[in-house]
Amino acid sequence: MQSLFSPFPPMNILPFGGEAILYENLFSNEESDTIYEHLVTTIRWKQEPIKMFGKMVMQPRLTACYGERSVAYSGITMEVQHWTEELLAIKGRVEEKAKMLFNSVLLNYYRDGNDSMGWHRDNERELGAQPVIASVSFGATRKFQLRTYKDKSDLVSVGLTPGSLLLMQGESQQVWEHSLPKTKHAGGRVNLTFRSIV
Template sequence: MSENQNLLPFQGEAYFYPDFFSKSKSDFYFNQLLDEIRWKQEPIKIFGKEVMQPRLTAWYGDEGKIYTYSGITMIPHEWTPALLEIRQKAEEISKVRFTSALLNLYRDGKDSMGWHRDNEKELGLNPVIGSVTFGASRCFQLRNYQDKKLIRSIDLSHGSFLLMQGETQHFWEHQLPKVKNTVDVRINITFRVIK
């Protein structure tokens, strides 16, 4: 599939840019974010039960841009210089001014993110999500919310950018599944607009 081609057959838009950042820039940002981001592991509620998230997270953004999901309320840390640089490049492609970023640190193949949609009310009607990956390449999947057999898979590689917009969060859910083989650390930033 070529760059800029919509990954979704209908009811949504997802565009993949595999070499969004050069390898040297990607290496730099990976090390910078690993060291300076205030990572933490928090409990979330799944079907009424509290469990620890299988990854580390952090929330950065404009002042007052609070985000709540799965029983967690996140207060933003102030943007770092590295995050501001990465955000600026993501905004050039998306033509959106992102107010916030959810960062995920996947320590190994056991760390994951289950099926979900980014459809919280704070994100507005048709959320634009700009997803940047640094570190290990991992398989990312999109599944049609009405036809669960319809799945699109793509490897999100070091320095890549995935843009989801339009009606994607209405009709498609996504996940980062666990993997059995040994996988190195991966950092993912999902830029968002909090209304």
């Protein structure tokens, strides 16, 4: 994959409390379409159970974990798979922008608008005090929301388009929580969150 010049300058979408820098068109539309189809058909997707409000339910999305270290969240430790050639190529493009190396990626496949992600923070101990989370999207554009964790008083919404990168860093995981709400008439979307797990 060759580097692609984006006509849209990166912007921090957070007004305070860390950074969430949006890079639009990190991958071209043609690249994004090809990558999306490849990931949907080749990744070893699973639907994992998760504890919500005291009972176990199936997560409203499919997930997978690839890399050198397994990803753990909400009491789940995911089975880690070896890097694929495609994932390594995506990782290289992301690392070039982030200016750091990642050793794991969590993939989420939102099959349609009924699939979602609830409010949470990526603040697990193994990610460090101020983790860098690099979130890449392919497929349908979906609304991504962030709100202040303690008082819920500030809300930021952005449409994450195919081929975009959202780089969350600094105090973002302490001050803000984020979600991907349900929506009507949405196509499939694959999201990759690259992490450095210690």
